[in-house]
Amino acid sequence: MSESLKSESLWRRLGRRLGLVKDDEPRRLTVDDVTVVDRPMLRRAVAGTVVGNLMEWYDIGVYGYLAVIIGRAFLPDASEGAQALFSLGVFAVTFVARPLGGIVLGQLGDRLGRQRILAFTLIMMAAATFLIGVLPDYSVIGVWAPILLIVLKLAQGFSTGGEYAGATTFITEYAPDKRRGFYASLLDLGSYMGFAVGAAFVSILQLTLSDDVMQGFAWRIPFLVALPLGAVAIYFRLKIEDTPAFQEAQDSAKRAADEAQASADAPKGVFALIRSYWRELLTAFVLVAAANTVGYALTSYMPTYLTGTLGYDPVHGTLLTLPVLVAMALCIPLTGRLSDRIGRRKVLFIGSVSAIVFAVPAFLFMMHGEIWSTVLGLVLLAFPVTFYVANLASSLPALFPTSSRYGGMGISYNLAVALFAGTAPVVMEALVQWTGSSLAPAFYVIGTSIAGFIAVIVLKESARRPLPGAMPSVQTIEEAVELVETQDENPDLDLDELFPERVEAGAPDEAGARDEAGGRVETGERA
Incomplete structure (x- = not known):
């Protein structure tokens, strides 16, 4: 059956060239239009991207879990409140460089290829993280210590600006249409497992070493480990090829070099991209801001909040978040699979509504002060994150065509995390100190998720559908045949x-x- 359909399409194209088939006849989908995913290459792509993502977010997470100690080491003469704000402010500085990294690396990724840029982001992140581990503190080089720390965090931010946008673009272009939500959600499984690995490593050091040892040298160990971790991740990433969508887009641009449509197929510059896709960029921006505000509240702000505001010791401040992070990370692929069945918008609605409803109860439970209530509060905060982040990786790339996908993701995602997500910890801590209320962060989460709810309303459903500017993608030739036979009544085509x-x-x-x-x-x- 498949061979006959394929032969029919070949004869049709030959007939069109010979003038036997009229060009004004409506174009139909044929089997050779459909991309059948190379499963071994898909597995390598997923492994390489997830391992790289884990390593990137391990590097980011480790700093969050050691923020209190780093504040003391690099600003020893300041008050505890000022030290906390400094360390969280330096964390936020990382996100200042992310939009620049997203713009520069996104443009390069649309021109040079996703795989090359993703390898570069890993090398840059591993080097910057390792250098933080060997950076002398204030007692050795004085004011140069915090200055150099900020420079290295800026380098990390530039790298990360191209990482997530490229990783999501890479996976969504490799994945079959019907399972894109599941495969894309594996990226965030890697991200939060990276946070969890960082939390576990820091917790083990805090449990086995004294405070003096941690403050003196041991805090550097998780940063030094980034170098061998990065080497492993780079090895995995170099084993994969660029996506079929990117390769075909490049071939199409070359074939159309002398035709009028060439300009439409070519990657757009920054300003042209903004003019053409400002609605899509704005929708993505708001969704990323809402999802990552609650996400970074859970991952990067909680150790500081539990320790500085609620009075837990540093060990419990880190250790209490660990089981919640692991459980959430393992649930993320389930919500990704759910979105393949019921749609991205429904799952994102669950994320935004649950953030609005659960934010105040979550912080009230943590403020109760018992271990069980704190864990329950963390679970309530993790619930919307699970539904939010698992579906951004599949929903946002579907807003842009192949030729501008990396660039569009780089701009919208990184501007949002720079202005809202990266600053979430320092803004929440400042709100607590300014208002004197431990409940203040909850209202910040509610405000951003109300905006996220509105963005989901205008979001176009993309589950089970081909990416913009791309032909359908399936797992088997049998699926391709069925797709062609049912193309007239298929609601996803x-x-x-x-x-x-x-x-x-x-x-x-x-x-x-x-x-x-x-x-x-x-x-x-x-x-």
Whole structure:
């Protein structure tokens, strides 16, 4: 059956070239249009990207869990409150460089390839993290210590600016349409396992070593470990090839070099990208801000909040978050799979509504002061994160076409985390100190998630559907055959989006109505 369908499509193309088939006949989906995913390459792509993501967020998480100690080492003469604000402020500095990294590396990723840029981000992150581990503190080089710390955190931020945008682009372009939510969610499994590994490492050091030893040298050990971890992650990442979607987009651009459509297929510059996709960029920006505000409240702010505000010792401040992070990380692929079944928007609605409803109870339980109530509060905070972050990785890349996907993700994601997520810990701590209320961070979470709820309303559903500007992607040839046979009644296929020439050949009023209902239609390229 598949061979006959494929032969039919080949004869149709030959007939069109010979003039036996009319060009004005509506374009139909054929089996050779559909991309059948190379499973071994998909497994290598997932492994390489997840391991790299784990290493990147291990580096980021370790600093959050050692923020109190680092504040004392690099600003010893300040008050405890000032030390906490300094260490969290330096953490926020990381996110200042992320938009620049997202813009620069995103543009390069759309031109040079996803794989090359993702290897570069790992090398840069591993080197910067290792150098933090060997950086002399204030007692040795004085004011240069905090200055150099800020420089290295800026380097980390530049690297991370290209990491998540590139990783999500990479996985979504490799994954089959019906399982894109599941495969993309594995990235955030790696991210939060990276946080968890960092928390576990720091906890083991705190449990086995004295406070003086931790303050003196041992805090550096988790940073030094980044170098061998980075080498392993880079090895995995170099074993994978660039995505079929990117390779086909490059080939299409070369084939269309002398045609008018070449400019539509080529990667856009920063300003052209903003002009063309400002609605998509704004939607992504708001969703990322909402999801990562509650996400970074849980991962990066909690150790400081539990220790500085609620009075837990540093060991418990780190250790209490560990089981919650592990449980949440393991649940993230489940919500990713759920989005493949019921849709991305429904799952994101659960994330935004639960953040609004659970924020105040979560902080009230933690303020109760018992171990059980603190863990319960952390679980309530982790619940919306699980539904939020698992679906951003599959929802956001689907807003942009292949030729501008890395760049679009780089701008929207990193601007949002720079302005809201990265600053969440320092803003929440400042709110606590300014208002004197331990409940103040909850209202910050509520405010951002109300905006996130509105963004989900305008978000276009992308579950089980081809990425913009790409042909359908499936796991087996049998799925491809079934897709072709059912293309007229399949609700997840829009032939007018797959083949824009159908719209151009139609009546003007019909095309205008379709454009108004479905938004901009990009020139198609095979996935």
